[in-house]
Amino acid sequence: MKWQIFTAQETEEWYKVLERFHSIDIYFLPEYHRAYELNGDGIAYAFVAQDEGNTWFYPFFVRSIQQVGSEVLDEPWYDIETVYGYSGPLSTTTDPAFLTKVQAVFSQWCQDNRIIAEFIRFNPLLQNHQYVDQSCRLIPNRETVVVSLKGSEQDLWANYPSVQRNMVNKAIKNGLVCAESSTPENLEAFRQMYEQTMNLLGAIPYYYFCESYFKYLWNNLTQAVKLFTVRYEEHIVTAGLFLQHGDFLHYHLAGSDVNYRSFAPNNLLLHTVAQWGQKNGFHWLHLGGGRTADPKDDLFRFKASLSRLYLPFYIGGRVHNAAVYEKLCVNWMRQQQFIQRPNYFLLYRLT
Structure with missing residues (x-):
């Protein structure tokens, strides 16, 4: 060998x-x-x-x-x-x-x-x-949520659980608008919003990725990094950093203004990205799992409200x-x- x-x-x-x-x-x-x-x-x-x-x-x-x-x-x-x-x-x-x-x-x-x-x-x-x-000791850690992008836009909408369709309609009625916004200026706005979100969540230091991390991803994986923003009257209320390669789109990092949470901006964000993914030939939008392995985890329950398709996430360990x-x-x-x-x-x- x-x-x-x-x-x-x-x-x-x-x-x-x-x-x-x-x-x-x-x-x-x-x-x-x-x-x-x-x-x-x-x-x-x-x-x-x-x-x-x-x-x-x-x-x-x-x-x-x-x-x-x-x-x-x-x-x-x-x-x-x-x-x-x-x-x-x-x-x-x-x-x-x-x-x-x-x-x-x-x-x-x-x-x-x-x-x-x-x-x-x-x-x-x-x-x-x-x-x-x-x-290798294999451990099934948690379920992750995936949205199929293989059908038509009508199929995408029909396959959503009813709660997702209702929340997207609510966001639109509230005057929210979502679009791809991949510019350096918006990246910096996203970075600051992401950091504020980590503060509110009480995140451990690791999740405060350094500025050079964001810049390197942006400059060296330019075609693979997409930023989407949700705005209300020109104010960014939610933003998500997505990664793409091959057949796959990944929901990588996100930040939100909690004052607009009731407007359902995250539902509109992920619906817009799914539509964009379909139009650009991707097969899957992977949303990931919750913050914990608990099936009642709030983040997992939100993601599960967008799709009924789950994939198991495994971790493994080996001692040498x-x-x-x-x-x-x-x-x-x-x-x-x-x-x-x-x-x-x-x-x-x-x-």
């Missing part, structure tokens, strides 16, 4: 490998990973393995483990996490023998590079959790150095004075 490692800066080599796969998503592109490097998520790599005409491709971030809790480590260790969103591995085959061989080679590479564990977010649209072997992994987790528990171990992978990273 032959294998290679690429960085996100080696875009030509990265894309040559992606050409071997029938269907990919934006979350597998080097530019998307580079944006998160700038956000401080780690160093992006793609591991490529080939054997007897089959190819396995896996993009991820390597992150250093410098301390656990308040204790600085005496020697460097690392772990792996996939990019924000939905990625994981791609493979030209689901043959168990091939996948087992790949995982053995990759695990050896991890051990050779002091990588103790990895955390994977899989892609619901590609269902690529089938491209790992039994050494059990002794060190366990040592770091026990260290964290001792510092936090935990007796019973929390059910959380990469436990030592909790703050």
